[in-house]
Amino acid sequence: MVAAVTAAALGGSVFLFLDGGRSDASSGAPRTSTTVQAAAEPTPSASPSPSPSPTPTPTPTPTPTPTPTPTVTEVPEKGSGTFTTAVASGRIVGEGPKPLRYVVKVEDGIAVSPEQAANEIAQILGAPRGWAHHPRYAFQLVSAGQPHDITIRIATPGTADALCWQGIQQDTRGEYNCEVPGGVVVNLKRWAKGSPTFDGPIHDYRALIINHEMGHFLLYRHMGCSGPGRLAPVMMQQIKGLHGCLANAWPYDRNGQFISGPPAT
Numbered sequence: 001m002v003a004a005v006t007a008a009a010l011g012g013s014v015f016l017f018l019d020g021g022r023s024d025a026s027s028g029a030p031r032t033s034t035t036v037q038a039a040a041e042p043t044p045s046a047s048p049s050p051s052p053s054p055t056p057t058p059t060p061t062p063t064p065t066p067t068p069t070p071t072v073t074e075v076p077e078k079g080s081g082t083f084t085t086a087v088a089s090g091r092i093v094g095e096g097p098k099p100l101r102y103v104v105k106v107e108d109g110i111a112v113s114p115e116q117a118a119n120e121i122a123q124i125l126g127a128p129r130g131w132a133h134h135p136r137y138a139f140q141l142v143s144a145g146q147p148h149d150i151t152i153r154i155a156t157p158g159t160a161d162a163l164c165w166q167g168i169q170q171d172t173r174g175e176y177n178c179e180v181p182g183g184v185v186v187n188l189k190r191w192a193k194g195s196p197t198f199d200g201p202i203h204d205y206r207a208l209i210i211n212h213e214m215g216h217f218l219l220y221r222h223m224g225c226s227g228p229g230r231l232a233p234v235m236m237q238q239i240k241g242l243h244g245c246l247a248n249a250w251p252y253d254r255n256g257q258f259i260s261g262p263p264a265t
Contacts, residue, residue, distance in 0.1 A: 075189045077174070078158025079107040085144035086118035093126035094138030100217070101142045102150040107159055110188060117154055117191075124207045129250035131214055150217065151183035152210070160187040176239070177209055179216040186213075195239045198247045208234060208249040215251065222264035233261040 083105035092099045104118035122141040124130060131137050142148050155163060157174035164172040167180025178185050186209055194205035211234045223233040228244035234251045236242075245261075253259055 074111075075192050076110065076156050079156035079188075080109050081159050081162070082108045083153060083155075084108055084114050086114035087143050088115045088118040088122075088141060089143040089146070090119075090122040090126075090141035092138055092140045093122075094132030094134070096134075096136050096138035099138035099140040100150055101140050101146070101148040102152055103142055103144065103146070103148045105151060105153045107153070107155045107188070110154075110156060112154055112188070112191070120203065120206065121152060121210055124210045125214065127207070127250070129252045129254070130207075130211060131218065131251055133252050133256065137218065149182075152186065153183060154186045154188055154191055156188050160185050177213055179213045184210075184213040184217075186210075190239075197238055197240075197242055198249075200247055200249070204249045208238065208247075211249060211251055223261035224264050226261040231259050233259050236261060237264070 086104045086106070088104070102121075104114060104121055106112050106114040106117055118141055125139045125141075126132055132139060153160075153163065160177070161172050161174055163185045164170050164176075164178035164180065167183075167185070168178060170178055172178055172187070175187065175189065177187050177190055190209055191206060192202075194200075194202050198205045198208065215235050220235045222237055223235040225232060225236060225243040225245035230245055231248040231253060232238050232242055232245035234248065236245065238245075238247060248259060251258060
């Protein structure tokens with residue numbers, strides 16, 4: 001039942017095979033059907049030393065923080081099962097030759113605006129420390145009715161469980177998000193309330209959700225903590241514990257280095 005969606009870029013670019021699913025409830029075992037590995041992270045070239053100048057160096061512009069949608073105080077256990085697609089679009093972010101186009105859908109009857117959620121997700125994917133930093137990846141938010149490669153759904157726990165089970169036969173137990181063929185399912189409980197293992201504002205945890213599940217589409221597997229006091233990889237199942245690492249929502253650190261870790265066991 002697993003569907004496949006392929007985004008292929010020409011001229012030595014990465015090939016993305018969207019041939020399975022993964023949830024935070026899963027073991028992180030390799031996908032048996034995947035035949036192409038994600039491209040290795042490029043080694044950043046050393047920055048040249050600036051020439052002495054009497055003019056003071058400008059202060060770097062701080063990384064923008066995604067604008068959060070209003071926090072939902074009540075999370076119904078199960079919703080209508082129907083969705084409204086956001087009427088929202090954005091520019092292409094990232095330098096990849098073929099952007100992954102995505103739409104955002106929100107389950108009807110919950111206190112989340114599809115347009116606000118879509119704009120917040122677009123800011124996450126376009127952030128300097130996000131996946132768009134990789135030279136082979138690019139993303140674009142597209143509006144309802146437009147051709148797209150990925151559907152991102154925000155759903156109540158009961159509906160999310162049903163979608164995750166239908167898509168990948170994973171029991172998400174009313175708690176977890178998942179990646180399914182052709183899309184991502186975000187559990188409203190996690191979107192609204194975050195995780196007790198994540199020390200940070202709610203919009204940062206939303207960034208972790210989106211970056212983690214999008215990482216699966218880019219063929220990254222689950223990772224473990226690389227050492228006490230280090231940033232947790234975004235592909236680590238941080239909701240299950242940090243194991244000495246520091247909570248982190250982004251694939252890259254502030255110096256542009258990919259945050260990696262050992263394969264999850």
